[in-house]
Amino acid sequence: MTDLKPITALNGDSAAVDTIATLTIRENPDLALASVAARHGAGDTVAARLKDALSLSLLAPAHWAAAGDYAAIWLGPDQWMVNAEYGTHALLASDLKAIVGDAGSVTEQTDGWCCFDVEGEQLVAAFERLCALDFAQMQPGQANRTTIHHLGCLVVRTDAGASVFGPRSSARSLHHALIEAAYSVA
């Protein structure tokens, strides 16, 4: 039997945690992701099926919501990214496909992304340097896609701070950008 060893997006055995002055940047490797796109004219059907099965609300543009084990981030018109803990929901994409049926298209996204949770006092100042979003105006529950250091990223405002989802193949570049911004506001 091949002895496979799981690694995080930053090539570590365990999640990286960096604390720079008041800011903490924590890699989140335990994440299953799948995108759900409603077929033409089936947005309401997809939303109703996910609501019934998971109590998950597919919210208005630029928002996200959590329910139980799951959270859904608005990506674009009739399109959402659903996430859950990988440890308990490794089959997220096929589970979602069984729920939405022919009303939506589900795509496995787990290994395409990396995620960093950022929190601390200088959060707003750091994100003002990282991206062109009006981050100071973003409330917990809002989420936007934008560029951070030329990488297309999702910036999700949480109660604790912010989560950044970026392309996994550029995880080190995104991590570097976050660290750099943290030092510049420290």
Place this chain on the structure above:
Amino acid sequence: MLINHPILGPRDAAEFTYLGDAALIDRPNWQADDAAEAFHDYLYLRDNPAGLHRELWFHEQGDRSWLVVTRNTLTHEITSVELARDVALARGRGKE
């Protein structure tokens, strides 16, 4: 420069890419008798107005929606932003 996205509000223009004249929405009917001539004009002839210009922009680093932006080519002032989907449907596209 900011583009006032109809769904997301004002967003940095760097998140968008530019395609060109919004007249591209009005693709000719390929079955029409004058299709060859119509496609020649569609492909090669563009207005070059000094003033208001309707153009297609793509929110590539955002929600990936196509927009019709009305921009003044003399001042860069943007006077209106619509979802290209709504514009195309209003012009009877997508029903054929």
